[in-house]
Amino acid sequence: MIDLSNLSREDEAARERLNARSAGMISQTRNWASINTGSLNVEGLRKLAPMLADAFSELDAEVRLEPGDPFESVNAAGETEATETSAVIRVSSRPNAPVQVVMSGHYDTVFPPGTFDTIRDLGDGRLNGPGLADMKGGLCIMREALLAFEAGPLKDKLGYQIVMTPDEEIGNFASSRALTEAARSGAHIGMTYEPCMDTGAMAGGRKGSAVFDIVLHGRAAHAGRAKEEGRSAIEAAAELVLGLEGLNGQRDGVTINVGAIDGGGPVNIVPQLAIVRFGARAPDAEAAQWAKDEIERLFARATARDGIHGHFHGGFYRPPKPRNAAQQALFEAVAATGKALGLSLVFEDTGGVCEGNNIFAAGVPNVDTLGVMGGRIHSNEEYVVTDSFAERATLSALLLNRLADGRINGAGIKALMDR
Ligand SMILES: [Zn+2]
Structure with missing residues (x-):
């Protein structure tokens, strides 16, 4: 078993870089959260999508906007109707690299326009605002972690497929095909950016x-x-x-x-x-x-x-995402990496669901609460802990470093899926 408790030179460099980026991450997240992207606010979603695409274009990757699949719902007259939403944002990088990761996150929120619009500094290291934690902050640190990873020397060893969805909060009906496709394109490990709990705990098994x-x-x-x-x-x-x-x-x-x-x-x-x-x-x-x-x-x-x-x-x-051998091995690797940063990460089972369920169903073990730390999500009291931006971005960057140089064996963890 490889020792994960030490920081390599690349790990140190990523940590330093991301600590210096903390204020920048917070202002970018505030900026994205100031645009209402309630799941049915197609206009708002279509406004944010190109901004996200632009931001992710700074990665060494190809970015494209794909129309979501129209999906059916049953209206009050009992008839099925087709509903349309905004684009699925796909980011693809180095598909032939030996280690492959699928990453995901959503840019919709549960808040329709006019229901929760203001961002307030609560003055105690927390910001209150719509989607800051769930999960525009998560999208922000995903990107920052990748930028930090790509600034280091291990870049060519790891490629990724990112799927950013406009409809997670209403079930991913327009984007589940894209998630499955990205996960099945050879990914060893999945990383999704739902917020972790305000205790720092992450999600274990999911129903x-x-x-x-x-x-x-x-x-x-x-x-x-x-x-x-x-x-x-x-x-x-x-x-x-x-x-x-x-x-x-x-x-x-x-x-x-x-x-x-x-x-x-x-x-x-x-x-x-x-x-x-x-x-x-x-x-x-x-x-x-x-x-x-x-x-x-x-x-x-x-x-x-x-x-x-x-x-x-x-x-x-x-579909359910139980703790199987692969999930357990991945959780252990993430906890050991957290420990190297002074974090004691625990994984708690939950009845809540997210895109991690879909990625698991596509055969890829994944950790789905790599986002920022937050609480009271899905309510007007939603908040994000500002210190968690640098902390959790660094955790992700280290996971990428370790998957790339083999300290975490992505293929070996994935092989446990069938056991
Ligand atoms: Zn969410």
Whole structure:
């Protein structure tokens, strides 16, 4: 086992450079966060995309903007519609180098325009603002780590594919193909820049996440004159919802949550439409399959009711990312590298999901909370810890150095995926 506790000359150089870049990183992140990029604010996303492309053009890499895939959603009338968003930003460098890394991050936020626009200095080493931690700060330190790595002598040994997505917060439906493609193009290790927790802890195992929309059609009728001719979609939906919620507690780690029921109308009409919208989480592939089978069974029961038919949309768009041997080996290498910087990094399992799930599903072990340190994300109290920019950028730069010179064996870690 190679000793990871010492800093090499290249490690020292990267640390020095990144410490000096701290203020620059923070101002760049503030700049990016001042543009609203709520997931559905296509105009804002299309404004930031070329700015990001420009910034990443300083790398020794090729940058291109690719249209995202149109994706379908079920509207309030129960019909599927195609939705379009902004570009997927692809950055590609040295695809023939012996070590290959896939990196990812998103440039959308959960905040629609007008909901959270100001950046405030909280005066205690924290900044409050939309997307500072989740994850414009992450994109910033990804780039800085790569610039620091490329300034050193190991550059030719490592190539990378970066995917920056406009739709992570709504499920990566427009960009999952690009993520999978980049991960499958020979990557040994994945690095994603979600914020780490405010304790400094990083994400370990992650559950898988599914979203479903079940559309049920009945038959409308006058509720007074001909109730018996009607078939209530809401009654069928009600039974379905009880069945779905009844799955909770039946299998370890599997949860189902019905978030909304749409449909129906005036009380004098038997309702002919109901849409049941729900999410599911599962800790591993077998549990996800169990959940899918149970949901399909309940759907079949609902549509077996007299006069009811329906359709079914959705699935596990983020497959589970359990701690397997490869993940464990990678976490150990990251923790040892952190230790060389005086950090004690721990990995905690979480029910939350991110692009790391998709990269894992494409067969690439990855660490997905390499971003800045932050808290209260997805709320107007979101904050970022300013000292963490240099700290976490340095962690990434060291990981790149170590993957490039073999102190961390990327191919060896990836080979553990199949065990
Ligand atoms: Zn995020």
